[in-house]
Amino acid sequence: MTSPVLPPHAITFGRIAPTLPVTDMEQAVAFYTRLLGFTKVFENGSPVGFVILKKDDAELHLTLDKQHKAPSRNVAHLLVRDASALYQHLVQHDVRMIKSLRDADFGMRCFVFADLDGNRIDVGENL
Known part of the structure; x- marks a missing residue:
């Protein structure tokens, strides 16, 4: 016997x-802490293999994977209030840009950067 399927609106996320x-x-x-201003709020393991970082409403989890190979797609989308200022800050600190700052036809000022790994x-600001 299978359980009934709940409509998504009936579930709080x-x-x-x-x-x-x-x-x-x-x-x-x-x-992430020094360059982007996140704060470490949790860590687990010895040596540390998992960390939770927070800044404002954003939360990011890091997991240790010494064999990690970066994918060729975006892995997270970050909404910000001033994409231009963040872009300039990251450029000044030699962070690798995948896509330059632009105003997109879908109503966002956006760019894509890569972390050390x-x-x-993908960073965006609603216009």
Whole structure:
């Protein structure tokens, strides 16, 4: 006997956060905390193999995977209030840009950058 399928509107969803694999946890945490202003709110393991980072409403999970190979697609989308300022900040700190800052026809100012492990983060600001 199968359970009845609930319509999505009948279920309340909580937070959802991307989990990014990283090859060096210490370097990854430094990148996201020092450069992007995240705060480490949780870590697990000895050595540390999992970390939760938060900044404002954004939450990011890092998991240690020494064999990680970056995919060729975006792995997370980050909404911000000033995409231009963040873009300039990252460029000044030599962060690798995958797509340059642009105003897209879908109503967002956006760009894509890669973290130290090549994880692609799509950044957008509603226009």
